[in-house]
Amino acid sequence: MPNLTRRSFGLLAGAGVASLAMPFYARAQGKPRAVVIGGGAGGATAARYIAKDSGGDIDVTLIEANPTYTTCFFSNLYLGGYRTFESITHSYDKLASNYGITVINGMAMMVDRDAKVVVMADGSKVPYDRLIVSPGIDLIYDSVPGYSAEAAEIMPHSWKAGAQTQLLKAKLDALENGQNVVMVAPPNPYRCPPGPYERVSMFAHVFKEKGFTDSKIIIIDPKEKFSKQALFQEGWAKYYPGMVEWYGPDVHGGLVKVDPATGEVETDLDTFKGDLVNVIPAQKAGMIAEKAGLTNETGFCPIDPASMRSKADDTVFVIGDACIAGDMPKSGFSANSQAKVAAMAIRGDLTGSRVFPAKYSNTCWSLIETNDGVKVGAQYAPTEEKIASTSTFISQTGEDAALRQQTYEESVGWYNGITADIFGS
Amino acid sequence: MRLQIYTQAIWRPRVPSSNRVRSSFPQTTRALIFAGLTAIGALTSGSTFAGDIQQGEKLYKACKACHQIGEGARNGVGPHLDGLFGRVAGSIDGFKYSNAMKAKGEDGLVWDEASLDQYLAKPRAFVPGTRMSYLGMKKPEDRTAIIAYLKAQSVAAPSVDPTAAAPARAEIGSAAMQIEGDAEYGEYLSSECVTCHQLSGHADGIPSIVGWPNEAFIRALFEYKSNIRTNQVMQNMTLNLGNEEIAALAAYFGSLDPK
Ligand SMILES: Cc1cc2nc3c(=O)[nH]c(=O)nc-3n(C[C@H](O)[C@H](O)[C@H](O)COP(=O)(O)OP(=O)(O)OC[C@H]3O[C@@H](n4cnc5c(N)ncnc54)[C@H](O)[C@@H]3O)c2cc1C
Numbered sequence: 120m121p122n123l124t125r126r127s128f129g130l131l132a133g134a135g136v137a138s139l140a141m142p143f144y145a146r147a148q149g150k151p152r153a154v155v156i157g158g159g160a161g162g163a164t165a166a167r168y169i170a171k172d173s174g175g176d177i178d179v180t181l182i183e184a185n186p187t188y189t190t191c192f193f194s195n196l197y198l199g200g201y202r203t204f205e206s207i208t209h210s211y212d213k214l215a216s217n218y219g220i221t222v223i224n225g226m227a228m229m230v231d232r233d234a235k236v237v238v239m240a241d242g243s244k245v246p247y248d249r250l251i252v253s254p255g256i257d258l259i260y261d262s263v264p265g266y267s268a269e270a271a272e273i274m275p276h277s278w279k280a281g282a283q284t285q286l287l288k289a290k291l292d293a294l295e296n297g298q299n300v301v302m303v304a305p306p307n308p309y310r311c312p313p314g315p316y317e318r319v320s321m322f323a324h325v326f327k328e329k330g331f332t333d334s335k336i337i338i339i340d341p342k343e344k345f346s347k348q349a350l351f352q353e354g355w356a357k358y359y360p361g362m363v364e365w366y367g368p369d370v371h372g373g374l375v376k377v378d379p380a381t382g383e384v385e386t387d388l389d390t391f392k393g394d395l396v397n398v399i400p401a402q403k404a405g406m407i408a409e410k411a412g413l414t415n416e417t418g419f420c421p422i423d424p425a426s427m428r429s430k431a432d433d434t435v436f437v438i439g440d441a442c443i444a445g446d447m448p449k450s451g452f453s454a455n456s457q458a459k460v461a462a463m464a465i466r467g468d469l470t471g472s473r474v475f476p477a478k479y480s481n482t483c484w485s486l487i488e489t490n491d492g493v494k495v496g497a498q499y500a501p502t503e504e505k506i507a508s509t510s511t512f513i514s515q516t517g518e519d520a521a522l523r524q525q526t527y528e529e530s531v532g533w534y535n536g537i538t539a540d541i542f543g544s
Numbered sequence: 545m546r547l548q549i550y551t552q553a554i555w556r557p558r559v560p561s562s563n564r565v566r567s568s569f570p571q572t573t574r575a576l577i578f579a580g581l582t583a584i585g586a587l588t589s590g591s592t593f594a595g596d597i598q599q600g601e602k603l604y605k606a607c608k609a610c611h612q613i614g615e616g617a618r619n620g621v622g623p624h625l626d627g628l629f630g631r632v633a634g635s636i637d638g639f640k641y642s643n644a645m646k647a648k649g650e651d652g653l654v655w656d657e658a659s660l661d662q663y664l665a666k667p668r669a670f671v672p673g674t675r676m677s678y679l680g681m682k683k684p685e686d687r688t689a690i691i692a693y694l695k696a697q698s699v700a701a702p703s704v705d706p707t708a709a710a711p712a713r714a715e716i717g718s719a720a721m722q723i724e725g726d727a728e729y730g731e732y733l734s735s736e737c738v739t740c741h742q743l744s745g746h747a748d749g750i751p752s753i754v755g756w757p758n759e760a761f762i763r764a765l766f767e768y769k770s771n772i773r774t775n776q777v778m779q780n781m782t783l784n785l786g787n788e789e790i791a792a793l794a795a796y797f798g799s800l801d802p803k
Contacts, residue, residue: 168735452739459735475732478784480739482777498780510783512776528679529740529777532749536740544744 150178151469154237154247156227156407158183158211160190161439161454162253163541168462170218176470180221180245181214182237188542189280191311192451193534196486198277198288199321200328207280213543230411232432249465252413252420252429253439253454254405255279256310259418262401263303265376273379274396278310290395291325297333301384301393303377304340308419309402310440310449312346313495317485318397320351323359324488337391338365339374339384346448347485347495353516354487404441411435419443424501425477427461436461444479445505446497453481455537477501484530490520492527600693603686606678610760613697621760622676628698631655633671640755642745642802644673660694661687668748675802677751717766720787721759725795733789734796736781745802754800761794 155166158181166181173179189208196202214220226240230250237245258276260267266274277287294300300322304315319336326334344367345351355363372387377398384391403409403418413420413431420437421430424445429435438461439454447453460477467474482496493514499506514526604613610622617624623639634641634649648671653659663670664687666680681687737753745754753761767773769782785793 455739456736463732473732475729478733478736480736480781482740494776496777496780498784500784510780512780514776525679528749530749532747533740535746535748536738536742536750539742539744540738544742 150176151248152178152180152246153249153251153465153469154180154182154245155251155253156182156230156237157253157255157405157439158185158188158214158222159253159255159439159454160192160451160537160541161255161458162251163188163211163214164455164458165251165253165436165438165462165465166220167214167218167541167543168459169465170214170220172462173466173470173472175219177466178221179219180223180247181211182223182225182227182239182245183211184224184226185281186224187211189284190451190534190538191278191280191314192537194277194280194284195314195318195321197284198291198318199324199486201486201489204285209538209542211542217543227407228410230407230435232411232435235434248434249468250435251458251461251465252408252411252435252437252441253458254407254441256402256440256449257405259401259403262306263374263377263398265378266398266400270377270379271398274377274382274398276399277397278305278314278399278402287395287397291322294331294334294394296329296331298394299334299392300336300395300397301382301391302336302338303374303384303396303398303400304338304342304345305399306341306401308449309399311483312448312450313351313483313485315399316345316347316351317487319363320354320359320485320487323355323362326362327359334362336363337393338363339371339386339391340365340367341374343367343369346483347493347513349516350493350514351485351487354491354493358488358491402440404437408437408441413437413441415443417443424504424506426464427457427477428464436465445499446508447479447481447499447506448483450481450483451537452483452533453479455541456480479506482533484526484533486527486530490524490527492523492530494526494530596689596692597696599686599689600691600696603681603690604693607690609764610676613694615699619757621756621764625694625697626699628655628660628694629657633659640675640802642671642673642675642752644671645675657691660691664690673746673803675745675747675752675755677747715763716770716772717759717762717790720762720766720791720794723787723791725758725791725793725798726788727792727795727799729789730792730794730796733785733793737793737797740777743800745800752802753797754802756794756798758794758798761798762790765790765793 153169155162162181166179169177170179187208187210193202193207197204197207211222215222223245227237228240229238231238235247237247239245258278275283275287275290277283302315302319319338322336370388375385375387377384377396382393382396384393384396404414404420408414408420413429413435415421420442422428422437422442423430427436427438427442429437438457440449444453444457456479460479463474466472479499482494484492484494486492495513497508497511500509610620611625612618612620613625617626619636619639623636631654632649633653633655634645664681667674667676667678740750741753743754745752764773765782765785768775768778771779
């Protein structure tokens, strides 16, 4: 790649602080332009809020690679048979028709931050005054020896929703009693901390429904503990006794490799054979973030906790899974929350509108078995060095069935609420 | 007068409505009409239908936070329930109904035992898009009981203007109630709420919060803040909200019309 998108970090940080003090106001010729890369939980929300709240004073463009968006959230419920694929797939039509957003269907290949233009795969250029980058994650395939983009056709990751999710569902539905699933769980940090374990619950639910008493689900985890662990383990023992086996690193001793040809997952301790293997590798910010020179050595993007502004460039904001959001987990709820802070800051920059202090929140619901939902959540505020949690909560073990059902119903309401908030209504 | 209304309600032919599921109907309806008749007999003959009504009173606790009933009842988060039997759905002037409920009324839905029985069983199935954040009452005998209680309590017509503001009283959140909420600030703060609570006012699994009376809104948030109401998400959300913020949110959401 040409060097024009990369600039030295130190130099930039200095430049950033200097120009932060001078707000940017509407250009003489035409409206100021906000461009968003990535039409997911973060990007589509940001585009909608800028357009909606600026009442037409800012020209908003959303660049998205895919014609429709399938949510990762509730994709596990699709695997479990609770949702159709259509019900978790959303169109960009309302963003264009009801909010006047220009939706460009195409891949952004790089960002020339000096010229303030996004360069598309077809060579076309999209100029911006403020840029939001919300590309989600890319998978680091070789973090799991033996795994690759090609291997994912046999051992799906399904950690980006779409064809991968459908592939995993087809493979799950084709299993017979006595056949086993092996999941290779991801290392931190990854999107949706409880996601792998909710998915395991959905695998088990499908087995139970079909009366598969001889099938097992084995989890090879690089982590010593995981999100909502006590809640999941209580639920697995209650609903799926003997079906789920979780192995942390102190037991399996480390992952050696996976073999797509044989379905084997080799660890220091033993080799596990899966009739279906779900490999969820390590993750980093979507490639455009790195190409734009917004990432650091962690593979994710440092931001200013009070505004979501990139530490590398004060005209660029990074939100969602791609950013380093301190105590906030990588979730759709978090991305949506961060998007609103960034949208407000951009309106402040471009039109001088009021900027209120940033507030963030997150709640992640998970389904363990029909009508048994659990949740974990927190509120956050910016400090000097990070977005810090100010209060947290989590469902308790041993809660009664009515409360768990209410929690599940709440998650369905949340899904309808957040998708209306992201894609408009 | 009372008796007349009751009889009318019971014998009024069922309103044709595409949403009615006939297959789940006959058994319970017949039982209900019978129970209803018995109840009328009991009421007019001076004795009471004690078992049911007492059970109904207990069950009514779930409704009380939003609905007032009996003399002087006013609209709150939900419409008052006086004169309910024989009332056209969505017809109280000045109450912010969902479009769905208003449409039902225009289609001819009238509240009587049969229609209430269906609505209470699963409100969101019977009136999709209703603002009422109630999941439903599964047991037919519970529904019979609460309907009997509602009947016993509901007077034919409200005795005061139900849209008039309630007199001020010393209560939780009263400091915030004194503040004139800044709706613009509320709109900004609302972005945290609308991740779950739909601006359209639709309630599915998450309560509808648009178009509430100011005081009811403020009271509810303070009840979460002080752990009188228990929902972990809401307790957490309200933790850092001060009077100014709560008043602003109440002003903003109160100014919206449900769809
Ligand atoms: C199984 C699973 C379950 C989950 N469950 C939940 C849940 O219950 N609750 C919850 O809150 N979160 C959940 N999540 C997490 C949630 O999906 C993500 O955190 C969220 O989608 C992040 O939003 P984002 O905007 O950062 O990225 P995304 O939503 O992934 O959006 C990124 C978008 O950018 C596009 N894009 C990327 N690069 C480019 C480019 N160069 N040019 C053009 N377009 C580009 C992509 O096509 C994509 O549409 C779950 C995740 C998984 C995998």
